Every structure is written in structure tokens, then in C-alpha cells.
Amino acid sequence: MADDAAAPEGEVTTPTEEAESSAVEPESNAVEGGAGGEDTAAAAAAEDSDADDIADGAADDASGAEEVGPPRAPISHVKLALIAGLVAVVALAGLAGWLGFRTYQSHRAEQERNLFLQVGRQGALNLTTIDWEHADADVQRILDSATGTFYDDFQQRAQPFMEVVKQAKSKSVGTIAEAGLESYGDNEARVLVAVNVKTSNAGAPEQQPRAWRMRISVEKIGDEAKVSNVEFVP
Template sequence: MADDPNPTAGKPDDSTSEEPAEETSVKVDPDVGEEGEDYDAATGEDDAATGEDDAVEASDAKPRMSHVRLATILGVVLVLGLGGLVGWLGYQAYQAKQAEDLRNLFVQVGRQGALNLTTIDWESAEADVQRILDSATGTFYDDFQQRSQPFIEVVKQAQSKSEGEVTEAGLESESDNEGQVLVAVTVNTSNAGAPEQQPRAWRMRITVQKIDDEAKVSNVEFVP
């Protein structure tokens, strides 16, 4: 048997008999690789650092905003409080002034009423009586008007002359539109053909009533 010049002839080729192994291709995502992880980590750290910086800045800014707002609120409250206080004090002062003016008016009208009643001259009796009526009101006006003419005739017949002088006057009581005034009067009286008389001291309780913007005598009492 002759030698086979190709010793491998007739033998299956190992290299051709086996199927080549499939190659698995793996795509590397640059965002997922190590470099990607480092990038994400770095980015995350940067974001965290930025967030911390923002938080610090915000925390630093908030107190400043709070201080400014608090100062503004306190300023507004202070201004409103002072305005209210000034207004209240002004109103109280106005009320006190009104009350004082009313008391002074009552006393003034009471004093003048006492002078009108005690100062009568027989030569000017009509004018003196009219002055009393002009400063009177209410029942006192009605009563004195009814007796005014007989009173004038008596004064003229006696040629009487009286002159009063207020020695003391003060407000006894008061209300919104009425006050009672105590008046002490010294009266000098003279009659024709009669000896000179000693001064007489009278005390009167004069009720003064406020009517609109004026005040008038509404009652007269002689008190011991």
C-alpha cells in the first residue's frame, strides 16, 4: 500500500466541523461606564454643593428680609399708635375745654342775673326790667313778666334805687344743659325821703339753662 501523500486527507477538519462561537457585542454607554459614573458622581456633588450654597444663601437672606419686614411693621404700628394717642389726647383736651367753657358760662350768666335783679333805678326802671326779661327763660320769665308792670310802678313811686355787687359766685351743680349757681350779693338801697340804709347781703341760687348757643336764667331762689 502506497503511502498516502496527505496524511490528513479523509479526516474531518476540526476547524470546519465546529461552528464558530457567536460574538456578543456589548455596547458601552458612556453615561454608564466608569467615566460616566465619575461624571454623575461629580455632577451630583456639584449639584449638592450648589444646593447647599443656595440653602446657605437663602438662610442668610431670610433673616435680612425678616428684619426689614419687622422694622417696617414696628414702624407702622408705632406711627398708628402715636397717631391714635395724639388723637385721643386731643379729643380729651377738646372735651375738657368744652366742659370748662360750659361751667364758666353758667357762672357768668348766674352772676349777671343776680346783678340784673339787684340793680334797678327808678329813673330807668323799664329798661332795667326789660334787661331782666331778656336774660330769663321758662317759668321765671313768665312769672316775672306778669309782675313786671306793678313792680315798675312801685319802684317809681318810691323813687327807689338799688345797686348790687357780687361778692362771690360758684357752680353748685351741673348737667349737660343746666347749672345751678350760688351767688352772694351785697345790695345798697336808697329811697326818696328815707334815711340811708345799711347794705344788705343776699344769697341766691340761680338756675341757668343752656338753649342752643346761649344760656338764660330759668329760676331764682333766695337762700339763707
């Protein structure tokens, strides 16, 4: 009885209460310890995330630096002068080539005109220079320089013509007074020729010269040209 009465005043803890108290405290400590561990893990994760962000930012900065690169140096006056010189040389070479081609074309056209004119002149001489003693050769020379319809027509008349010349003992000599191109194309031309012709035969050995005018068509065949038609004009 004495013990029961004194207990309230001194607030003596019984062994059972102490055991319960000690049992509760570890749970509290465990809870506190768990909470602290979670906080530590979260903090560590946050630190890792910050480190990753920093690393990514550094990598982006490095990539940006590589893409931008150092600024280019301006082109010097020497390089500009060299480029301008090269452009001028190329332009002059092109101009020289074009002028050379034009000169070649002009020279070739002049050669063709001279060829047509020469063939026309020679054709007129062949037709007006015939000797009865060399009639065969003279007629053959006319045929060799002829082509087209003129060749066909003269070939058909060649034999009767030679017989008349031989019977009359005719001789004619032509001299070119004037000749020029009337028209000119790629492969043909017309040549106007003025010829003075002296004629003699057995019945009239001496005759006055006669002036003939001819329009001779010349056609180019390959590298040569031949008479394709002959007209006598007033």
C-alpha cells in the same frame, strides 16, 4: 415486484407523501408566524404602556416641583424694623387723636361751666341793680335774660313792680361778693351767688348794705343760657 420489495429498505417517499408534507409545513409556519406576531404586538403594547407611565411620572414630578416652588427668603432686619416703626407711628397717631378729643371735650365742658356761672352772676346783678329813672330798661334787661317759669312770673309782675319803684324813687346797686356752681349738668346748672346790695329811696337816702344769697337756675338754650328760676336762701 422488484420495486415493491425494495421500498421498505430505502424508505423512499412517494410523491403523495411529499405533497402532504409540504402542505403541512406551511400551516405550521403560519401558526408559528401568527404566534410570533401576537408576541410582538404584546411586547410593543407593553413598551408603549411603560413609556406612558414614565411620561406621567415625569409630568407628576414637574407638577410637584411647580407647586412646591423655591423656599422663601427670611425677612431681613431692615424690614422688621420698618414694620415695627409703622406700627409705632399708627399707635402714636391713635393716642394723639384720643388725647386731642379728650382735650376738646374738657375744654368744651369748661366753657359751658363758665357760661353758666357768668349767666348766674349777671342774673343776680340784674335783679339787684334797678334805678327808678331807668326802670323800664332795667326790667326789660331782666326779661331778656330769663326763660321758662321765671320769665312768665316776672313778666306778670313787671308793671306793678316798675310803678312801685318809680313812686318810691328807689335805687339799688348790687355787687357780687362770691359765686360758684352748686350743680352742673348737660344743659342746666345751679349757681349760688352772694350779693351785697345798697338801696336808697326818697324817704331814706342812705341805708346800710344788705347781703343776699340767691340760688339761680340756669338753662342752656342753643348757644346761649338764661335764668330759669331764682330762689333766695338764708
